[in-house]
Amino acid sequence: MSEITSSIPLQINPDLQEERDKASFNVTELTHIIYGGIEKTKKRKRLEKLLFSDPFFQEYQNVRAFGSRSEYYAASVKKSTKIFKLRRQHKWTDEEYETVLDICHDDLALTLHHTMFIPALERLATEDQKSKWLTLAKQYKIIGTYAQTELGHGTYLQGLETTATYDPQTREFVMNTPTLSAMKWWPGSLGKSSNHALVLATLIISGKKYGMHPFLVQLRSMDDHKVLPGVRVGDIGAKMGGNSVDNGYLILDNVRIPRNNMLMKNAQVSPDGKFVTRGPSKANYATMMLIRVQICTMAYQVVSSGATIGIRYSAVRRQSKLDPQDREPKILEYQTQQYKIFPGLAMSYAFLFASRSLTRKYEEAFAEIQRGDFKSLPELHCLSSGLKSFCSEHSVRQVEIIRQSCGGHGYLNAAGLGMLVNAAAPMITVEGENTVMYLQLARYILKRFAGAMSGQQLDGSTSYLSMDPATYVCPVMSETDCRNLTALCDIYRYRSYMTVCRVARQVQHDMESDMPQHVAINKNLVDLVRAAKAHSYYIVVKDFVEGVDALVASAPVIKVLRTLCCFYAAHGIAEYSGDFLESEAVGLHQLKWIKNLQVSLLGEIRPDAVALVDAFDYHDITLSSALGCYDGNAYERLFKSTENDPMNKEEVHPSYYQYLKPFMEEMNKSKL
Ligand SMILES: CCCCCCCC/C=C\CCCCCCCC(=O)SCCNC(=O)CCNC(=O)[C@H](O)C(C)(C)COP(=O)(O)OP(=O)(O)OC[C@H]1O[C@@H](n2cnc3c(N)ncnc32)[C@H](O)[C@@H]1OP(=O)(O)O
Numbered sequence: 001m002s003e004i005t006s007s008i009p010l011q012i013n014p015d016l017q018e019e020r021d022k023a024s025f026n027v028t029e030l031t032h033i034i035y036g037g038i039e040k041t042k043k044r045k046r047l048e049k050l051l052f053s054d055p056f057f058q059e060y061q062n063v064r065a066f067g068s069r070s071e072y073y074a075a076s077v078k079k080s081t082k083i084f085k086l087r088r089q090h091k092w093t094d095e096e097y098e099t100v101l102d103i104c105h106d107d108l109a110l111t112l113h114h115t116m117f118i119p120a121l122e123r124l125a126t127e128d129q130k131s132k133w134l135t136l137a138k139q140y141k142i143i144g145t146y147a148q149t150e151l152g153h154g155t156y157l158q159g160l161e162t163t164a165t166y167d168p169q170t171r172e173f174v175m176n177t178p179t180l181s182a183m184k185w186w187p188g189s190l191g192k193s194s195n196h197a198l199v200l201a202t203l204i205i206s207g208k209k210y211g212m213h214p215f216l217v218q219l220r221s222m223d224d225h226k227v228l229p230g231v232r233v234g235d236i237g238a239k240m241g242g243n244s245v246d247n248g249y250l251i252l253d254n255v256r257i258p259r260n261n262m263l264m265k266n267a268q269v270s271p272d273g274k275f276v277t278r279g280p281s282k283a284n285y286a287t288m289m290l291i292r293v294q295i296c297t298m299a300y301q302v303v304s305s306g307a308t309i310g311i312r313y314s315a316v317r318r319q320s321k322l323d324p325q326d327r328e329p330k331i332l333e334y335q336t337q338q339y340k341i342f343p344g345l346a347m348s349y350a351f352l353f354a355s356r357s358l359t360r361k362y363e364e365a366f367a368e369i370q371r372g373d374f375k376s377l378p379e380l381h382c383l384s385s386g387l388k389s390f391c392s393e394h395s396v397r398q399v400e401i402i403r404q405s406c407g408g409h410g411y412l413n414a415a416g417l418g419m420l421v422n423a424a425a426p427m428i429t430v431e432g433e434n435t436v437m438y439l440q441l442a443r444y445i446l447k448r449f450a451g452a453m454s455g456q457q458l459d460g461s462t463s464y465l466s467m468d469p470a471t472y473v474c475p476v477m478s479e480t481d482c483r484n485l486t487a488l489c490d491i492y493r494y495r496s497y498m499t500v501c502r503v504a505r506q507v508q509h510d511m512e513s514d515m516p517q518h519v520a521i522n523k524n525l526v527d528l529v530r531a532a533k534a535h536s537y538y539i540v541v542k543d544f545v546e547g548v549d550a551l552v553a554s555a556p557v558i559k560v561l562r563t564l565c566c567f568y569a570a571h572g573i574a575e576y577s578g579d580f581l582e583s584e585a586v587g588l589h590q591l592k593w594i595k596n597l598q599v600s601l602l603g604e605i606r607p608d609a610v611a612l613v614d615a616f617d618y619h620d621i622t623l624s625s626a627l628g629c630y631d632g633n634a635y636e637r638l639f640k641s642t643e644n645d646p647m648n649k650e651e652v653h654p655s656y657y658q659y660l661k662p663f664m665e666e667m668n669k670s671k672l
């Protein structure tokens with residue numbers, strides 16, 4: 001036993017090396033594709049080196065794992081300020097900063113400053129306001145957050161109760177929290193970090209309400225960070241995950257701010273109290289749309305990190321017997337294990353292509369909007385709402401399955417999977433709760449479908465709704481057809497069409513039976529969400545197929561991505577077979593073939609599984625997982641992780657002297 005130590009072997013675990021040696025493609029080539037080219041990969045590596053050469057980033061992992069909430073928050077403030085300083089020093093672009101956040105894989109305490117406060121100033125402030133506040137924010141002379149959600153309302157923005165009442169006498173707004181349910185509750189970086197907040201409040205002029213608008217409010221003194229008069233602010237408490245962030249509450253007691261503190265790009269209040277709007281009424285919702293797009297990319301990062309951990313661990317973990325004559329196999333050999341993890345692997349690549357396509361559409365539409373052309377806004381709102389919901393829902397669910405696939409060790413914090421699931425879980429809720437956002441998409445689809453029925457030519461993501469369903473014949477005529485990506489995509493498209501068509505007809509029928517519209521809609525909400533999910537699934541499959549088709553890469557890379565794409569599509573049809581049969585997108589024969597294909601693809605993906613996750617090129621510090629480390633020395637790293645555990649500091653824990661010792665003494669003396 002004396003040879004057992006917690007030192008990490010210098011060499012790669014031979015079981016993992018064996019996997020790398022048999023990869024059918026060049027991993028580096030795929031890494032460059034994932035990061036958008038060789039230059040971007042190199043830049044990412046340089047940033048990684050810059051960050052991780054600072055020992056603090058390693059120490060931070062320990063605080064995260066073993067520190068108290070307050071210690072974790074403090075370390076995260078330190079991490080935020082280090083990154084902010086580096087950003088200024090190296091003049092990082094937004095893209096470089098995003099890369100740094102990807103490398104860190106963790107919520108920063110001051111995260112909202114860059115995630116929402118600055119983007120909101122960019123989108124909602126006039127040029128004059130930007131030259132003042134955006135400059136201050138970018139130079140970190142003020143630190144801010146985005147305070148919209150209230151205790152009583154997060155989803156229904158028209159229900160927000162915080163008021164901004166204009167006082168023409170003093171040319172000020174009076175910011176007020178009239179009730180308990182009106183207090184801001186949830187904004188990140190609000191509780192302890194921010195000295196300013198962009199407060200979203202109902203504008204009132206001469207007793208009349210003008211909807212939700214953004215107001216810049218100073219919360220804390222710039223000298224000593226003390227809370228200003230009329231302001232009550234604090235942390236809302238520990239959460240399931242993301243505890244480095246001080247999500248906060250805020251109560252404003254008739255706090256006065258100058259008129260110019262209303263961000264007036266989309267609507268203005270003149271000094272004498274006249275209200276004028278510019279652009280569509282939802283222009284003030286612009287920042288939310290940006291984050292919805294980013295959540296799709298986060299979902300890719302979450303699921304690809306989970307897949308990396310699950311696959312590397314499954315390649316070094318041996319358990320039970322397959323061949324009774326042979327040694328215990330790697331658990332990755334079990335078909336059931338592959339079936340638990342490979343959907344997450346395929347999903348990673350699917351979400352990579354889908355989020356890339358969505359980001360491109362967002363950037364194009366944003367450029368148009370900046371020029372005052374809002375025609376793409378409804379399409380983009382609905383596409384981003386649907387994909388945000390779809391990607392977050394599927395990635396969080398899949399990572400939890402991967403966690404379970406790692407057996408007992410997956411339950412340890414050191415595995416990194418529980419923390420990942422808990423940190424990622426709010427993606428389902430933030431920036432619009434998923435069901436609500438699916439329903440936004442459903443509402444749009446119904447309108448487009450009605451347009452198509454009345455002969456309108458549709459464009460964009462819903463253009464297929466003008467198809468003639470009578471012309472559909474399932475494009476899979478034989479088992480080999482199942483590998484045809486275009487055919488699989490057509491199946492998804494038709495299933496979506498039929499799901500939309502059924503619910504649209506049902507809503508119409510209910511309304512024609514004299515049901516009020518809101519009753520008819522509520523009676524069909526479950527099917528409306530189903531339609532939005534079917535549409536989103538189709539878009540993701542389509543983006544994956546088109547992304548792979550458009551790739552300029554070596555034949556082995558194209559082959560392996562086509563295999564993954566085929567598996568992703570086949571797996572979805574098998575998982576939701578009821579829906580596909582019900583919509584008659586496939587028949588029983590086709591379903592059987594597709595299910596067979598899905599299983600045989602597991603075996604085809606198997607030899608490349610490790611290489612496919614290596615291509616994500618996650619640094620060990622980024623993954624923060626003893627099970628998923630690059631060298632595959634999982635057992636040594638698990639044992640090593642116990643060294644930092646404060647529970648192991650003393651040979652005899654103080655609780656022994658306090659409780660266990662007296663208890664044992666009492667028991668030993670007892671005559672019973
Ligand atoms: C490996 C990595 C590991 C780490 C992982 C880290 C993960 C970390 C996780 C997470 C961190 C991310 C960072 C967190 C930050 C969070 C911040 C926040 O949460 S800020 C609060 C967000 N709040 C919402 O999003 C409210 C949601 N509600 C709404 O947006 C609206 O109220 C809505 C859409 C539900 C309804 O809006 P109505 O009630 O005003 O209006 P109606 O009547 O339904 O619609 C009117 C019209 O407006 C359009 N519309 C609505 N929103 C629109 C928009 N944004 N743009 C354009 N049109 C819009 C609609 O389509 C509709 O159009 P027609 O009338 O049908 O033509």
Ligand SMILES: Cc1cc2nc3c(=O)[nH]c(=O)nc-3n(C[C@H](O)[C@H](O)[C@H](O)COP(=O)(O)OP(=O)(O)OC[C@H]3O[C@@H](n4cnc5c(N)ncnc54)[C@H](O)[C@@H]3O)c2cc1C
Nearest residue numbers: 147148149153154155186187188426429430431432433435
């Ligand atoms: C970690 C985290 C960070 C956050 N950060 C911020 C931040 O920085 N700034 C900020 O302003 N906010 C923030 N939020 C708040 C967040 O944006 C809201 O929680 C979110 O928008 C959901 O709103 P809600 O909590 O009101 O949910 P609710 O609307 O109360 O949802 C509860 C249930 O009601 C259902 N429901 C509600 N309305 C409908 C409907 N119309 N049709 C059908 N079902 C419905 C939902 O589907 C859900 O099942 C954060 C939240 C979290 C968890």
